[in-house]
């Protein structure tokens with residue numbers, strides 16, 4: 116990019132560029148369909164010969180403006196919004212994986228993504244090998260198979276708070292001729308831009324910090340445009356050979372750096388329809404306008420709360436990669452020197468029972484199946500998000516059965532600490 120602007124400016128001004136006399140705020144194109152004056156013009160859209168809108172199940176201008184903003188924030192080449200983070204990860208994987216293919220994934224990932232990969236995609240004939248993200252490169256090499264089509268991991272794992280060695284994973288993926296897909300939900304591009312460290316595709320649950328206000332479920336896929344699909348054409352026939360459902364166009368030939376996102380829009384959105392509503396995209400955009408202000412505050416508050424918890428006798432352990440002494444502090448310093456995220460996990464000496472009693476006494480923090488919100492919220496993964504996993508599977512996913520996930524909001528940090536203090540008493 117010739118003159119990249121700072122991310123703070125992109126948060127405010129990215130995506131929607133009004134012309135003379137146009138609305139300053141992003142319009143909500145609350146329309147399922149778009150009008151044309153010639154049958155020919157509409158036909159060209161259907162053939163992907165011209166760019167434009169015809170039906171909101173595939174594309175909508177409000178969504179595209181917000182996707183363009185996130186794309187610029189991540190330093191990508193093309194992006195699309197999806198109805199949820201789940202849909203984003205689902206599409207990112209199946210855009211290049213079919214029955215008979217294989218995925219290498221970090222074991223410490225979000226519970227929903229873990230189910231998606233190990234249960235639902237398995238039913239579709241896509242196999243996954245879960246790996247320990249901290250394992251050596253030699254060890255991780257063993258997970259790859261001739262039919263491996265991508266590597267998947269999270270920048271900061273939810274809820275295990277494992278910080279990924281992105282360069283190590285990028286080297287492994289590229290050494291095997293496959294892209295690295297990174298879910299960057301927790302770090303956000305404010306704290307880490309995985310593409311700069313070698314990731315090829317970045318996904319988000321925009322439901323979390325990007326929305327930030329607990330208003331809209333949404334997702335996003337950003338493609339760096341850097342992966343050379345043609346160099347491994349036999350692995351990715353969906354991108355490098357003719358698509359019969361579009362009169363034989365070849366995505367890499369026709370769309371270059373836009374190939375991955377165009378294919379995901381033209382085929383997956385068309386057939387599966389996990390589009391974000393334009394109304395939600397508008398609300399997400401409002402969230403993005405303050406992301407650069409909120410994220411540093413989340414990190415500052417989280418560090419204060421983590422330090423407080425660390426000093427308590429009734430707290431068995433505290434995990435927060437922003438804390439010096441945390442197992443992932445060095446990786447955090449390297450990949451996200453300005454801060455990690457607002458999520459802390461800790462265990463009480465009283466274990467599972469003490470966790471429930473503590474949570475019931477909190478007054479400022481609310482028990483919610485949510486995380487990365489302006490309001491502080493708290494969850495017990497073993498009895499909530501991860502309750503379908505056995506204790507063994509919990510530990511494999513980096514989740515201690517006693518773990519409390521405490522998502523620090525942007526309230527006053529002293530108020531949060533007082534709240535924890537009275538609940539521990």
Ligand SMILES: *Cc1c(COP(=O)(O)O)cnc(C)c1O
Pocket residue numbers: 199200201202204225227228269273298300301319320321322323332333334
């Ligand atoms: C929440 C979350 C998801 C799923 O996103 P939804 O928007 O809830 O579908 C995926 N990945 C991570 C890291 C998450 O935190």
